[in-house]
């Protein structure tokens with residue numbers, strides 16, 4: 001213990017944090033934690049499900065503590081390891097802290113079910129995650145600054161190399177921040193981007209800028225919750241507008257500066273539109289981290305802007321350079337930066353990458369993850385865990401001279417039984433997983449859609465310097481030739497932009513669905529496309545494509561982005577419509593999934609149907625309708641609209657309506 005106390009004191013002096021991994025039986029590690037907390041004064045935050053210390057936080061709530069600071073913490077990974085929470089916790093620890101990670105017995109860890117897998121494996125029970133744990137154990141063993149404390153073995157603290165003394169931040173801008181601030185305050189017009197790893201003071205810098213500019217500043221970001229630091233440094237000069245609100249009405253917001261925090265999480269076309277409306281823009285983006293990253297963004301998007309000034313921040317604010325805890329977390333979660341300013345030239349070869357060959361993730365799989373996280377803003381550590389250990393995942397790599405230049409990640413979906421698929425279609429059931437397969441049933445026109453087997457392209461990325469060289473297209477073409485996948489169709493769900501659609505279309509995908517509202521975080525409409533592989537897949541794709549063509553006339557007014565769908569407008573109700581309308585009237589299908597058929601029903605029926613006509617034909621908002629017809633809220637309004645649809649169906653054809661009602665009600669029992 002004395003050794004630990006001394007190590008702790010010197011960590012504070014040199015401004016660093018370290019990890020202790022305590023692996024053993026539960027009672028043993030709990031006992032050691034209590035001994036530690038008695039010996040080393042500190043906040044001792046406990047992160048985990050069953051707290052054993054007074055100050056505690058659930059892993060799922062760890063995000064709410066971002067921006068807070070603690071001295072020493074315990075991360076309970078004995079039942080499961082939430083990688084994002086671990087990284088977030090590491091980010092809250094002050095210089096001089098230990099992060100004590102509690103683990104099962106070192107040798108049992110590999111094969112013990114990990115309850116974190118419930119979040120990402122789409123299985124009914126927690127599964128063991130041997131590939132991730134093998135990788136984690138390898139990183140821990142290879143790290144000379146991490147203390148491994150195993151039950152039944154003496155605690156030995158390594159001899160650490162001496163480091164220079166460190167001085168904590170005073171609150172005044174760091175030199176790097178001050179230099180950028182000066183330059184920005186002088187900037188007559190244009191766009192500036194600040195990139196940095198986590199915790200280098202980007203958001204603080206943006207806040208300081210808002211405080212010092214003469215005119216008005218606006219802030220936008222994919223999530224308001226993540227703007228606390230910025231708000232703190234900006235004080236009363238903080239004005240936030242969500243990206244979707246800003247995009248919906250840019251003219252309503254005038255400002256001298258627009259600040260876009262975590263800009264890489266906003267798709268390029270939307271960002272371009274935002275930028276064009278303001279004389280001065282500051283974009284900040286993390287080039288490493290757990291909320292998705294922005295390296296590809298920096299290379300591609302920033303290169304496409306004519307007048308752009310780039311700045312970077314490299315000095316950590318709250319701990320010293322080369323902090324051992326940060327380094328270890330970077331190694332475990334592959335946050336470390338690959339150099340993507342160059343790429344191998346020459347033709348690529350395509351390979352299916354198997355996970356099962358060895359326990360430790362292959363170098364190729366690691367390269368694929370790094371490429372995905374660099375090029376694809378949505379990639380997070382949860383994806384790293386899913387890639388390594390979730391069942392039904394497949395990977396294609398495009399490789400040139402041993403360098404991975406393209407990555408495609410596929411997920412098996414569908415194959416639900418008929419009753420379940422129909423219950424999903426009617427809106428009665430929504431089991432976990434099967435994103436596109438279920439959505440095809442729930443939002444599309446085929447009750448049996450989820451019985452087909454699909455292979456969803458979960459992620460695809462090409463090295464930013466090798467894009468537009470047909471590598472993406474080749475990877476998709478290669479998937480089609482691989483008989484082992486045995487799927488009825490390939491599918492993809494993506495935030496609709498014209499550029500991305502052109503890519504999927506060029507690969508042979510057919511657009512089958514576009515959501516009716518923009519996603520708040522990206523400002524895009526969610527879209528789904530299919531590429532059929534079998535006869536069943538072709539029939540489904542044709543059916544869904546036809547449905548979209550028939551409905552586009554009614555859908556387009558809800559979507560303020562022209563869609564590449566040729567309308568084949570038909571005003572009469574057909575048998576598909578009847579089925580769908582029954583799903584709405586007697587089941588739980590959402591209104592948005594029935595817009596075409598509801599419009600046709602309203603044309604065919606002369607009843608007043610006030611709520612339905614108001615919502616579907618006049619597109620009045622839920623609030624306006626509730627007020628107008630004295631309805632208590634969204635749920636009650638939906639119930640009224642379902643009743644109106646029932647009346648309309650009965651009026652059009654009572655017998656058919658009764659038959660369909662009975663059919664629907666039977667589906668309810670497959671709960």
Ligand SMILES: CC(=O)SCCNC(=O)CCNC(=O)[C@H](O)C(C)(C)COP(=O)(O)OP(=O)(O)OC[C@H]1O[C@@H](n2cnc3c(N)ncnc32)[C@H](O)[C@@H]1OP(=O)(O)O
Nearest residue numbers: 459460461462467468469470471472473494499502503506
């Ligand atoms: C499920 C998801 O992952 S959706 C998100 C997709 N991934 C990303 O957005 C990550 C960043 N982007 C990328 O990594 C790549 O640009 C990809 C994967 C989208 C495309 O890969 P690439 O190898 O660049 O595409 P590829 O060269 O095969 O393009 C084929 C055709 O698609 C179309 N296309 C591809 N990208 C674009 C674009 N940015 N703008 C317009 N058309 C495009 C073109 O018709 C192109 O043919 P052409 O170059 O002869 O005109």
Ligand SMILES: Nc1ncnc2c1ncn2[C@@H]1O[C@H](COP(=O)(O)OP(=O)(O)OP(=O)(O)O)[C@@H](O)[C@H]1O
Nearest residue numbers: 169171172173174198199200201202203204229317
């Ligand atoms: N000059 C400074 N003096 C004191 N504290 C600072 C300074 N700059 C930033 N900080 C603090 O350091 C912490 C990290 O800063 P900030 O959140 O701005 O970094 P960031 O690069 O935006 O990180 P992230 O990517 O995690 O959002 C915050 O608590 C912030 O208030």
